[in-house]
Amino acid sequence: MNRYGIQFQVKNSPSLDPEFMPILKFNRAFLQSAKKPVSFAVERSNGQVAVCNTFIHGTPDMREADHYYADRLVKSMLWLQGGFKVYVSGDEDVYNYLKETFSLNGKRAFDADFMAGVYEHPFEVVFCDKVPEEKGASQAIGRHMNGCRIGFDAGGSDRKVSAVIDGESVYSEEVVWFPKTNSDPDYHYDGIVAAFKSAAEKMPRVDAVGVSSAGIYIDNRTMVASLFLKVPKEQFDAKVKDIYIRAARDVFGPDIPLVVCNDGDVSALAGAMGLGENNVLGIAMGTSEAVGYVDEHGNITGWLNELAFMPVDANPDAMEDEWSGDIGCGVKYFSQDGVIKLAPRAGIQLDESLSPAEKLKVVQKCMEEDQEGAKEVYRSIGTYLGHALAYYYDLYHCKHVLLLGRVMSGKGGDLILEEAKRVLADEYPECDGKLFPSLPDEKTRRVGQSAAAASLPEV
Structure with missing residues (x-):
């Protein structure tokens, strides 16, 4: 392959996207000269x-x-x-x-x-003559089990809440909601409050509240989050930035210990708790690509980890992300958008009136029926992923990669993992015996996102 006069070889290309140019391959070839x-x-x-x-x-x-x-x-x-x-x-x-x-x-x-x-x-x-020196501020995250806790997980299509007593989940509920299409912040607030109250009713008291939510959170405040995509800016500043702080205060009083964390970091925490290990990168492939990382000490790094908008493809004709206007970024490869992009190339026609989640279900049904076109979709995503995991390993030096989300469910997820491992072994020997991608096992599934969220605050 050739990009700006930089020649590089890719042995494994996705069958449905042969022009894919792994950014790591380009970077390494560029640096040789x-x-x-x-x-x-x-x-x-x-x-x-x-x-x-x-x-x-x-x-x-x-x-x-x-x-x-x-x-x-x-x-x-x-x-x-x-x-x-x-x-x-x-x-x-x-x-x-x-x-x-x-x-x-x-x-x-x-x-x-x-x-x-x-x-x-x-x-x-x-x-400048010389850039500043590296400075980080990692911090311990979660694993606090004592007392009566609520864990809330705000997803793009459903919200989950758990009541947890001394580390054991005594109640969980999942409710369908539509946060991304609703412009009224009171809709979101009412849903959060309803979930808090539902879990609180199942325990003698509430000692702490932990929240896992898509987006970027600093000091429990919502800085940016796709959940509130339709909320006008003035309403966002007035009612969304402190939405979890207000909801917890209004239900439990001002002194309730509260921690709000990015859902990717909580996914990584749930994985680390399930595996009983650290140095875990969690990648949730659903509405977008949500990523979190728990380092070798069991801490979070304070990094954004928004890999959905980080380039993975150097192909000049790569698909554009509508939100950022850039091309070749992870969201179009490791989310339901990636499946939807590839399906027509595999001969799977998708009704344009369907929502993205419904389109994904169509492809998943084809996969359950062992249709060859659906297999090619998932194999191609697995090829993308194998190249991207080598890149992520370069950046994080992670030991475990936990692959989660709707795209990874069912037979399709198994095929993605199988293909990613094959590409890693064939093209990136430096990862051999050092990087272990996997699907969550039963123990990790039992920990769950909302239960891991419950462990966030220290009491």
Whole structure:
């Protein structure tokens, strides 16, 4: 394959997407001939900094390749680790390109605006002689079992709540709701309150409340979340930013211990609790690609882990994500969107009047009937995943990858895992014996998202 004059070989290509260019393959081929040192750093909340020391070519004939590499790398750092300020050292041309690209009028205006909103700080790109030093702030997460606890899991199509006493779930309920299509924040608030009250009725008291919710949360406040996609900005600021704080306070009083966490991190926690190990990357493939990570010490890193918007495909004709306007990002490969994208290529016609979740069910039914077209859809996603897992391993050095979500359910999930393992073994020997992708076992399923959420607050 050839991209900007960078030649690289891909032995395993998805049958339904043969032009797929794994970003890790491009990066490695690019770096073989790049010799000019450059450094990038991204600063996030509380002075935390992520650093990448790397190389570019710095020659006129490779200028486009250098720009592309820098763009994809900085974008990946922003969505992986988060940040409102990008530092660049080593090359002024690359700095000028990034400053324009990540401006509010540039190609990455969405990313710049998004990060500014998350961190409530203007986004900027600066040039410096030397980037700041790496600084993290990992923190322990969950595993608190004592007392009477409520665990709430806010999903895009259903909400789950558990009543947990000394680590044992005594009650669980799952309720269908439609948060993504509802513009009234009181709809969301009423659903959360109803769930809290339902679980509270099953226990003699409530000592703490833990919440697992899609989106980005800082100090229990909702910074960005697709659950509240239709809520107007003024209503979001007034009623959504503190929605879980208000709901817990209104039901249980102001002193109730409350922790709100991204659902990806809680997935990873549930996996770590089920496996009895740490260093777990959880990937939930459902409405989007939700990711969380529990490090080797059992802590969360404070990173964003929003891999749905991190590039995985260097193909210039890759599918565009409607929200960010960028191409080749994880959401179009590791979610129901990925299944829907590939289904017509496999001869599976989907009624356009169906919702995305209903379209996924059509393909899942074809898979249950062992239709060859459906198998090719899931094999292709497995091929994508094998290449992406090698990339994720490069970034996280994780030991376990737990694959969750609706896309991974049933026969299709088994086929995805099987194909991903095959690609990893065939093309990425550095992962052999070090990276273990799996589906959740019975013990992990019993822990569950809402039960793991219940363990978040310390009492």
